[in-house]
Amino acid sequence: MNLPNKLTLLRVLMVPPFVLFLLGDFGMTGDIIALVLFLAASFTDYLDGHIARKYHLVTNFGKFMDPLADKLLVGSAAICLTAIGRIPAWAVVILIGREFVISGFRLIAAERGIVIAAGWLGKIKTVVQMVMTVALLIHLDMPVWHTLEVILIWAATIMTLWSLADYIVKNKAVLAETD
DSSP states (O other): OOHHHHHHHHHHHHHHHHHHHHHSSOHHHHHHHHHHHHHHHHHHHHHHHHHHHHTTOOOHHHHHHHHHHHHHHHHHHHHHHHHTTSSOHHHHHHHHHHHHHHHHHHHHHHHTTOOOOOOHHHHHHHHHHHHHHHHHHHOOSSHHHHHHHHHHHHHHHHHHHHHHHHHHHHHGGGGSOOO
């Protein structure tokens, strides 16, 4: 297994401690540890892609697991942030709903021997969602910060819907009957 794939797996392994420290009864220390874990996991997303492209280490495993690891990280964070009242459930339903639709597309494609890598809009969507999550994890008790959080929630939701529409349009042939 190459380094980018190991980094992807590391990101997946960072999710349970992130959730534990965010939702556990650890006070401010837990919040800080959760933030550091989320930032580190998010950085592995950048790093694994950069290394894979630079050193030509792109694999089908990476094309499949990298977006799955992102979904697990961002989805877990969104659910936890809903549980502690920092993001509305409707936004999380949209964020996670998109991921189910995309996963369905990928499963159908995989049955046909096609691996669909993440597109640029999907990558931008992930970055916006990660920035939103970091802001919600920091969660300063200031009106300007609250406004920033609301703007980022809307930006992430809009990017989620936009990238979903783009993905469906670009990959609609996957759904075409071939038998």
